[in-house]
Each structure stands twice: as C-alpha cells, then as structure tokens.
Amino acid sequence: MYKAMYKGVIRDEARQAAKRRQREEELRQSLLKRERYEAVQRVGPPGTCNEGTSPESPA
Known part of the structure; x- marks a missing residue:
C-alpha cells in the first residue's frame, strides 16, 4: 500500500516539475x-x- 502511495507522490512531483518547466x-x-x-x-x-x-x- 505504501509503495503505491509513494509511486503516486513521485508521479505527481514529476508532473509538477514538467508543468513548472513549461x-x-x-x-x-x-x-x-x-x-x-x-x-x-x-x-x-x-x-x-x-x-x-x-x-x-500631428500635435
């Protein structure tokens, strides 16, 4: 369970980093x-x- 949550956090951080670069x-x-x-x-x-x-x- 915790490994799946950790992978989700990693994916979210990667998406945020990609958006920041964009x-x-x-x-x-x-x-x-x-x-x-x-x-x-x-x-x-x-x-x-x-x-x-x-x-x-013209002025």
Missing part, C-alpha cells in the same frame, strides 16, 4: 516577445494611454 519556457518566450515589441513600439507606464504620442501624429 511555465518557465512560456515566461521566457513572453519576455522575448515583449523585448522585441518594445524595440519597435514605444511603451508607456502601465495604465496610461499612448494615443497621439507617436512621432507621425
């Missing part, structure tokens, strides 16, 4: 995308709107 990879990809986006698009502080602040728009 989330870390998704975060890494997201940060790369944000870095590329910010390289071509000006980004203001959160909660602000940048409408009309591009160099092409």
Whole structure:
C-alpha cells in the first residue's frame, strides 16, 4: 500500500516539475516577445494611454 502511495507522490512531483518547466519556457518566450515589441513600439507606464504620442501624429 505504501509503495503505491509513494509511486503516486513521485508521479505527481514529476508532473509538477514538467508543468513548472513549461511555465518557465512560456515566461521566457513572453519576455522575448515583449523585448522585441518594445524595440519597435514605444511603451508607456502601465495604465496610461499612448494615443497621439507617436512621432507621425500631428500635435
């Protein structure tokens, strides 16, 4: 009985580790995308709107 419980714990830990690796990879990809986006698009502080602040728009 205890061996089966132990194997279940091991499987659960392996699943959690796999999910953690996947989330870390998704975060890494997201940060790369944000870095590329910010390289071509000006980004203001959160909660602000940048409408009309591009160099092409008339002041």
